[in-house]
């Protein structure tokens with residue numbers, strides 16, 4: 089199935105040109121393994137054109153959710169829609185979906201390039217000479233120099249790169265990457281960041297899971313946070329960070345005195361960024377400054393604190409733990 093040929097459904101077709109469209113949607117999704125509830129009643133939309141970062145501690149259900157989206161794991165309950173397709177029709181969306189998920193895939197005794205040629209041969213949209221697209225994909229993920237090495241001699245990072253190359257053999261409308269930077273060195277991490285930016289610029293939707301909050305903050309437009317199978321929050325990254333922003337940062341050389349003075353004034357604070365951070369509390373900015381000045385603390389600057397994903401994530405997951 090080529091891009092744009094999906095039959096319309098009751099929802100809008102998932103194209104990047106339609107801002108309300110979703111590339112993937114799950115409703116009431118649940119998965120249990122025996123007594124373990126891996127995913128518990130999750131509703132999630134992945135907007136078309138978004139780069140959505142799925143975050144969550146180990147075992148929170150990220151991989152299970154991704155596998156259910158891709159039809160690799162059968163949900164215990166709930167529905168999955170991919171590029172406007174669902175139910176028995178879900179598989180017809182898969183040629184438009186590139187995926188990097190852990191699992192068997194490549195032949196250990198073949199070179200990376202020969203493995204990719206095999207993957208390319210299975211791509212319905214590639215015909216004729218497969219070497220062009222294969223070499224382009226190897227180049228794109230920085231694997232051209234190691235292309236003729238046997239797969240079993242690849243490092244974890246090289247294996248990740250090859251998996252990414254396979255996901256990118258043909259243009260995709262949705263690319264799903266489970267821990268794409270796992271095992272990659274800083275250069276590999278930068279390559280993934282570049283590839284994700286290129287995909288986004290081309291209008292593709294990207295769903296990636298990661299433990300690297302700074303990476304997610306750098307490349308993602310949206311985030312979803314899972315904790316023990318439950319979706320804690322999902323939405324546009326900037327909106328979530330703006331909502332989380334609060335408190336003040338006071339630039340001062342007298343950090344210890346400032347913390348003490350603020351504690352006595354009823355505004356707990358902590359050491360941060362060249363001074364102290366004062367989380368939102370009972371005191372407003374003028375009262376905080378007055379308390380510091382009264383205590384003889386030199387106040388160089390006071391500004392509102394910009395939230396970072398790391399803090400948002402810590403607060404969400406610790407609150408819920």
Ligand SMILES: Nc1ncnc2c1ncn2[C@@H]1O[C@H](COP(=O)(O)OP(=O)(O)OP(=O)(O)O)[C@@H](O)[C@H]1O
Pocket residue numbers: 121124125126144145146147148149150151152153
């Ligand atoms: N095939 C399986 N059989 C039994 N339990 C499973 C299976 N797959 C996942 N689980 C369990 O489901 C829960 C969610 O696991 P999952 O791998 O989806 O989490 P994750 O967020 O991807 O974790 P990580 O960040 O460590 O990769 C865990 O408790 C895990 O042990």
